[in-house]
Every structure is written in structure tokens, then in C-alpha cells.
Amino acid sequence: MKKIIVCLTFLGAMNSMNAQFNLGKAAGVVTKGAKALTFTNEDAIKLSKESVDWMDKNNPVAGPKDPYTVRLNKLFGKHKSQDGLNLNYKVYKVKDINAFACADGSVRVFSSLMDIMTDNELLAVIGHEIGHVKNQDTKDAMKSAYLKAAALDAASSASGAVATLNDSQIGKMANAFLDASHSKKQESEADTYSYDFMKANKYDVVGAYTAFKKLALLSEGSAQSGFEKMFNSHPDSEKRAQNIKKRAEKDGLWKDPGTVAIPTTKLTK
Secondary structure, three states: OOOOOOOEEOOOOOOHHHOOOOOOOOOOOOOOOOOOOOOOHHHHHHHHHHHHHHHHHHOOEOOOOOHHHHHHHHHHHHHOEEOOEEOEEEEEOOOOOOEEEOOOOEEEEEHHHHHHOOHHHHHHHHHHHHHHHHOOOHHHHHHHHHHHOOOOOHHHHHHOOOOOOOHHHHHHHHHHHHHOOOOHHHHHHHHHHHHHHHHHOOOOOHHHHHHHHHHHHHHHOOOOOOOOOOOOOOOOHHHHHHHHHHHHHHOOOOOOOOOOOOOOOOOOO
């Protein structure tokens, strides 16, 4: 199986040896240069849309009547226009546990993530993704991956223009995304956005805490009942959970959820 394309993920890089998510074949010789490329957020949006369009064609997307789609629409149907952003949501029916958002407003949630997250936890996860889009965190990550993929030849490099990508180059760029990471500041700001999103919409902010607790369990490599270990790139998920707890206590919104565990059966609500 191939590696996942990651735009800005809540869950981090996956174990590619067991990944079901399909990146397809990425070929071509890496070239150098393009350091002086003028790269705008509009460029990031364009390249993100091309990548997501490719992924939608090459991975199993839940149909409009699929229970996963119905659940996601129930949760996020009213947030398609959120904080000045035009967002679109789809579910990939794959065994990998993840979710991501891109600069064009595309949010993709994996069915196996939905299997282990309650509604409030999913709201927190996708609120985090919306925060990355709102904060334009994708721009630098996209530019880095674009250059690593050698999407520019010498001529286009000299002109400073963003070249048109072919299918193979999109795949190569996707591989570069897999190795990309965001700063602790970007992650912290997205966590804050998620909490504020939950609070403003009167959702239970404790869902953000329990989501991180579950991700901490995955990261620890504890009993996972067949789920993939997906959170290796964020070993501080326990700390992030505690930060959510402290803020919820300060706001008078904390309710002890009890012991948090990875569910052994699919969560439908």
C-alpha cells in the first residue's frame, strides 16, 4: 500500500506499511531550485484542490446515503460556511484513523476515526482542522512540499511562477506532505481555535479533552482492538488534553468524563 497524502492533519503521519489510503504511483526525478518562488495562499488553495480532487478519485468516498456521510452532515452541515470559510466535507471509507484539511477548504474524515470518536470528539477534531485552514497554516507546508516534489523546471523556477502539475507530480508532492510538520505554535493555535469553536457553538468542550486522551492511548501503543497506531508524530497529546481541561475548568465548563478508552465497537452517535 502507498503513503497517505497529508495536508494538515490532526492525527499526524500514519504507519505507511499498514496504510489503506491510496496515494498511487509517484515517479519522476527531483530537481533543485525554485527557492525564490513567490508562493501565495491562492497558490496553496489551487494546489490543495488539485490534490484533494485526485484523492477523491482514487479512494473510496462514502456516498450521500451512507451512514458515515449522514452522520457527518448531521454534525457539520451547518458549518459549511464557517468563520468566512467555504468548507466541504467527505468521508473516506478506509481503515486508517485520520482526518485532514487543506487550504481550499476541503475537510476529509476517515471512517475509522469516526468509529472511535463520539460526536463531540469529532466536532473538536474537525474544529481543529478548520483552525488550520483559517490560520492559513497550509501555505508554508504546501510550498515546502511543492519544492521538494520538484514540480518546477528551470524555466518556471526562473520566472517565479507556479507550474502546472501532472498526476505523477501531485503524487510526489503528496509524499513530501507526509514528511511535513507544523510548528508547536500552529498546533497550539489550532487547539485554541477548536476549543473556541466548541464553546461558541455550545458544544461540550470536554470532547476536545477526551479526543486527545484517545489519541494519547493510540500513541502509547496500548491495546487498540485492531485500530492502526496513528498518532506517532504528536507525543504531547496527553499534555494537550490537560491544557483543554485547565481551560474548561477556568471557564466553568469542565465535567469529569471518567476513564477514557478506545472503544471496541463502532460509535454511531
